[in-house]
Amino acid sequence: MNIAAPTFEWLELAPVVTILVAACLGVIVEAAVPRAFRFISQLLLTLLGIVVAGGLLVINLLAGRGGLLAMDAVSLDGPSYLAWAALLVFGLLSMMVFAERSLTNGVSAFAASAASVPGSPGEAEADGARHEHTEVFPLALFSLTGMMVFVAANDLLTAFVALEVMSLPLYLLAGMSRRRRLLSQEAALKYFLLGSLSSAFFLFGMGLIYGFAGSFQFSAIDAAVQAPLYGRGLLFTGMALMAVGLLFKIGAVPFHNWVPDVYVGSPTPVTAFMAICTKLAAVMATVRFFFVALGAERWSWQPLLATVAVLTMVVGVLLAVTQTDIKRLLAYSSVSHAGFILVAVVGATVATQANPASSVASILFYLAAYGFATIAAFAILTMVRDAAGEVHEISGWAGLGRKNPLLGAVFTVLMLSFAGIPLTGGFIGKWEVFAAAWQGGYGWLVVVAVIASLAAAYVYLKVVVSMFFDDEAKGVAVAPASGLTLVPIGVGALASVYLGIFPGPLLDLMTAASTFLR
Amino acid sequence: MSPDNYVYLAAILFTIGAIGVMVRRNALVAFMSVELMLNAANLVMVAFALARGGLDGQVATFFVMVVAAAEVVVGLSIIIVIYRTRRSTSMDAASLLKL
Numbered sequence: 001m002n003i004a005a006p007t008f009e010w011l012e013l014a015p016v017v018t019i020l021v022a023a024c025l026g027v028i029v030e031a032a033v034p035r036a037f038r039f040i041s042q043l044l045l046t047l048l049g050i051v052v053a054g055g056l057l058v059i060n061l062l063a064g065r066g067g068l069l070a071m072d073a074v075s076l077d078g079p080s081y082l083a084w085a086a087l088l089v090f091g092l093l094s095m096m097v098f099a100e101r102s103l104t105n106g107v108s109a110f111a112a113s114a115a116s117v118p119g120s121p122g123e124a125e126a127d128g129a130r131h132e133h134t135e136v137f138p139l140a141l142f143s144l145t146g147m148m149v150f151v152a153a154n155d156l157l158t159a160f161v162a163l164e165v166m167s168l169p170l171y172l173l174a175g176m177s178r179r180r181r182l183l184s185q186e187a188a189l190k191y192f193l194l195g196s197l198s199s200a201f202f203l204f205g206m207g208l209i210y211g212f213a214g215s216f217q218f219s220a221i222d223a224a225v226q227a228p229l230y231g232r233g234l235l236f237t238g239m240a241l242m243a244v245g246l247l248f249k250i251g252a253v254p255f256h257n258w259v260p261d262v263y264v265g266s267p268t269p270v271t272a273f274m275a276i277c278t279k280l281a282a283v284m285a286t287v288r289f290f291f292v293a294l295g296a297e298r299w300s301w302q303p304l305l306a307t308v309a310v311l312t313m314v315v316g317v318l319l320a321v322t323q324t325d326i327k328r329l330l331a332y333s334s335v336s337h338a339g340f341i342l343v344a345v346v347g348a349t350v351a352t353q354a355n356p357a358s359s360v361a362s363i364l365f366y367l368a369a370y371g372f373a374t375i376a377a378f379a380i381l382t383m384v385r386d387a388a389g390e391v392h393e394i395s396g397w398a399g400l401g402r403k404n405p406l407l408g409a410v411f412t413v414l415m416l417s418f419a420g421i422p423l424t425g426g427f428i429g430k431w432e433v434f435a436a437a438w439q440g441g442y443g444w445l446v447v448v449a450v451i452a453s454l455a456a457a458y459v460y461l462k463v464v465v466s467m468f469f470d471d472e473a474k475g476v477a478v479a480p481a482s483g484l485t486l487v488p489i490g491v492g493a494l495a496s497v498y499l500g501i502f503p504g505p506l507l508d509l510m511t512a513a514s515t516f517l518r
Numbered sequence: 519m520s521p522d523n524y525v526y527l528a529a530i531l532f533t534i535g536a537i538g539v540m541v542r543r544n545a546l547v548a549f550m551s552v553e554l555m556l557n558a559a560n561l562v563m564v565a566f567a568l569a570r571g572g573l574d575g576q577v578a579t580f581f582v583m584v585v586a587a588a589e590v591v592v593g594l595s596i597i598i599v600i601y602r603t604r605r606s607t608s609m610d611a612a613s614l615l616k617l
Binding site: 164186188 | 592
């Protein structure tokens with residue numbers, strides 16, 4: 001019997017491999033490098049790994065490499081290139097926020113010893129010795145590897161493994177906060193149990209779709225959908241179960257319960273990483289699965305996702321209005337943004353000569369605008385402190401804009417971008433997303449989305465008004481941060497404005513690269 | 519071979535697992551229920567691999583087993599940390615994060 005060795009295109013997959021190698025080297029650094037030099041070596045290794053991966057991605061792009069790779073398991077096409085680039089940029093910015101130490105007396109935001117019992121002598125000893133968990137960097141890189149494979153996965157098995165590689169490190173990262181450790185551990189437990197439940201749904205759905213199509217390949221599933229050999233019951237059940245798993249990761253209603261709890265309990269840098277990178281990976285994987293594998297079946301999934309989109313927008317906005325905690329408010333805002341993104345997924349529009357609106361391009365642009373604003377907003381969240389640590393009550397932020405006009409102005413720009421006010425990236429993103437849904441024949445959904453985004457504007461403006469016009473809260477100050485926090489804030493704010501004023505080049509690029517390879 | 523009976527059995531196992539996660543308040547038992555759901559998916563894939571021909575489904579179960587093992591490592595470490603903090607693995611006790 002002849003077994004052909006599988007092919008693996010090292011050059012094309014070099015960006016992913018680089019991140020994976022950097023993560024593995026990080027594990028070795030953890031074991032081999034003395035504690036005093038561990039933090040700086042991990043940080044340099046991480047940043048270097050991401051920058052090199054980005055360079056390799058650009059080289060691949062210029063060389064015009066692409067296609068179905070690794071025995072058709074991974075598809076390197078336009079959307080993959082864009083999603084990888086976005087993941088690397090946002091990953092780099094998040095890693096910088098991870099590495100900030102000047103806000104908490106020269107140690108990072110992660111627990112001194114995550115395995116010790118909170119309040120125990122062991123914890124006090126580790127704290128006193130100024131220990132830090134530098135494993136967070138390799139963990140985040142492993143997660144980033146999973147995300148990069150997830151957005152490009154071209155068969156269900158690769159998607160499942162990538163989903164787990166992406167999620168497992170995040171469960172651990174969620175539980176490693178230095179402050180409020182009980183809350184953080186609880187967030188990790190909730191995230192883990194609900195996350196593995198959703199993976200199980202994904203997997204069972206995957207099994208049923210395999211039964212329907214006889215293959216895990218997206219192209220084979222597409223062929224089976226167009227000429228079914230077996231009953232469609234398997235397909236519909238499998239599709240619904242897989243949608244549950246994917247919508248959970250996106251954080252769409254009714255699978256959003258974990259979002260506020262996990263976002264609040266996790267260390268703020270991890271929250272920033274999850275809020276943008278996880279969401280981007282999950283959204284792009286969902287889009288690829290529904291467009292490439294189930295594109296011919298769109299009449300049955302469009303109404304389903306439309307319902308979820310409406311619920312997500314409405315519930316996200318309504319619950320955001322009632323929040324008094326700014327981290328929780330941002331969590332519900334992230335839920336409502338997931339709803340706006342789903343509006344474009346439902347539209348399922350492909351760009352043509354006459355109609356430049358494209359679902360994939362609009363989703364990518366929305367994610368880019370949302371990502372820059374999110375990372376900067378969470379980075380600012382780490383800087384606003386009182387004696388006990390970060391201040392999350394909105395009442396604690398009162399008057400902050402008058403005390404620190406620059407910080408107030410930057411935060412205002414970010415909130416305006418979230419709200420989708422003209423001249424910010426958020427506005428163009430919403431415009432494109434709505435245009436894609438309109439072209440796809442979902443006018444009623446666009447009307448609902450516009451109303452929801454108007455209501456959402458109130459939420460963000462409420463925070464801004466409180467920052468500038470309420471009496472100053474006592475004991476709250478903006479801690480002096482190093483460039484590791486200030487650079488992501490600056491980049492996020494400038495990008496939010498730039499994307500609002502000059503969206504053309506990026507939008508054209510995304511539209512040109514919005515076709516999935518089948 | 520008709521895979522019907524295997525799929526029905528898997529669906530029953532999956533449902534038992536899903537109900538287990540939602541009803542039982544012990545984190546360890548809930549986690550075991552998740553493992554049951556993963557194994558139900560394995561059964562489906564093996565049954566369909568036999569019915570449809572091809573080895574994809576059987577190979578997939580090995581990947582799932584490895585993933586499940588990795589999940590156990592992460593999951594048990596989180597549950598143990600929670601247990602050492604609270605002396606309990608009840609999910610009702612973990613209620614600091616409320617709506």
